[in-house]
Amino acid sequence: MTTPIDIGGGRQLFIDHRFIDRSRGVRLRMNPPQQHAEPVLVPDRPWESNGIGAYNTVLLEADGRFRMWYDAGVKGGLPSEGARRLGYAESEDGRHWHKPSLGLIPFQGSTDNNLVAPLHERQSLQGATVFRDDAAPEAERYKLWTKFLPTKAEQEAGARAGLWGMHSTDGLHWNYYPNQPNPEGSCDTQNMVFWDERLHCYVGYTRVRATQHLDEAAEAEGRKRYRSVGRVTSADFRTWSDVEIVFEADPADLSMPVPEQADNNTANIDYYTSCAMKYEGAEDVYLMLPSAYYHWGEGQYPATMDVQLLTSRDGISWDRAGDREPFLRLGPDGSSTSGMIFANPWLLPMGDELWLYYAGTPRTHGALPAGSSEADFARRTGIFCASLRRDGFLSADAGSAGGELTTPLLTFTGDSLRLNCDGSAGGWLQVEVLDAQDQPVTGYTLSEADDLRGNGVDKQVTWQGRADLGDLSGRAIRLHFVMRSMKLFAFQFVGQAGIRPT
Incomplete structure (x- = not known):
């Protein structure tokens, strides 16, 4: 088995293809800042x-x-x-x-x-x-x-x-x-x-x-x-x-x-x-x-x-x-x-x-x-x-036809997954958790994933209303993102103490 990337509880940015093992309909896009004209x-x-x-x-x-x-x-x-x-x-x-x-x-x-x-x-x-x-x-x-x-x-x-x-x-x-x-x-x-x-x-x-x-x-x-x-x-x-x-x-x-x-x-x-x-x-x-x-x-x-x-x-x-x-x-x-x-x-x-x-x-x-x-x-x-x-230098973007990406194997610490993403009005995103054999993990499958909409730097991922995935902490997993009209900038696993309101 490929050695997983240990990301702990740190914030992970899509500045390159490190966290894109495979994808369809997704590309990395640079996001220039707003330049204010007055000095x-x-x-x-x-x-x-x-x-x-x-x-x-x-x-x-x-x-x-x-x-x-x-x-x-x-x-x-x-x-x-x-x-x-x-x-x-x-x-x-x-x-x-x-x-x-x-x-x-x-x-x-x-x-x-x-x-x-x-x-x-x-x-x-x-x-x-x-x-x-x-x-x-x-x-x-x-x-x-x-x-x-x-x-x-x-x-x-x-x-x-x-x-x-x-x-x-x-x-x-x-x-x-x-x-x-x-x-x-x-x-x-x-x-x-x-x-x-x-x-x-x-x-x-x-x-x-x-x-x-x-x-x-x-x-x-x-x-x-x-x-x-x-x-x-x-x-x-x-x-x-x-x-x-x-x-x-x-x-x-x-x-x-x-x-x-x-x-x-x-x-x-x-x-x-x-x-x-x-x-x-x-x-x-x-x-x-x-x-x-x-x-x-x-x-x-x-x-x-x-x-x-x-x-x-x-x-x-x-x-x-x-x-x-x-x-x-x-x-x-x-x-x-x-x-x-x-x-x-x-x-x-x-x-x-x-x-x-x-x-x-x-x-x-x-x-x-x-x-x-x-x-x-x-x-x-x-x-x-x-x-x-924040974290917005580049993003993994899916257009109106939809797209998906899967990370390489990861291990993490924490019990909640937070995303920095922007779906504007019509965009949505779901997250599925796969095990080391690329099989969906019960409780975190795509059919159980709640759709994430809107625009926020710290949005909580849930499955049938449940955010806790602490039972997966330390296990080798992949994240499978399925999305439409969505910009995904970063993701982070945090503990309950680190959860911030959206």
């Missing part, structure tokens, strides 16, 4: 005169506060010196944000601002990924990673640019870790880092510079290079593994049809950021929301970016969702999200929804259009919010 944060301070950049972080604290660390740009003195800083904002509802005067970091002779890093005015950093590390000592409760640029004088004294880490007790008062940059190697854009409880280590995703090649001939000739995403791990946030490339443009990307082909040394598409993270709603779900950078023509034309979705069970091997269509789309021509958009960490649970913040700009990655100014584009940058269903 939640715009540049309106002198230290934001060059706009709000792409690399930002939003956290939801246990006390209900929304906290944002954002990429504030301003023209510096010497090239790149003081060009970008980390601003701070707070909100009670995630929609309306306040930029407090913190009195921490000098800007043009005054600390009357909301800046928290870098610590010296002529240093520069490229936004940051901030995360709360509850397992760390209080002095390191908050950590950040950033592409950091010391001042020219500091570099002449031996300091090096690269990926730097900082720590803080409160997310406001920051200190540099010693022996920076760490880890060594290339970095660019927003580098992601978090504590992975499943692996019991820190996991980081870095943007590897354009060092990958289309093929050996291209490498020998020094042409057709493209960007990629690397992964590193650390037990202590100080000693890191070597970089392993885990995502890059593949042959389907690199051979995509284009209306014109420039004769240059770059591929037609690569991936600018990763926004890779572990999904806190499930034990073995990892998500990547990379910005796809299109540049097939002369001068990197069209030099636009939107956001795709990738999923993984281990954070190393990634599946492309939605046939490579955008998960976050560019806005209407001329809007603040019409040129490039970038997903930002983290996914925030808000009741039955998840909120995802993203940065937008009307400009492209290419040259400015004739007659336009940098300042005009900078004024129209901002941070936006998108919302999606």
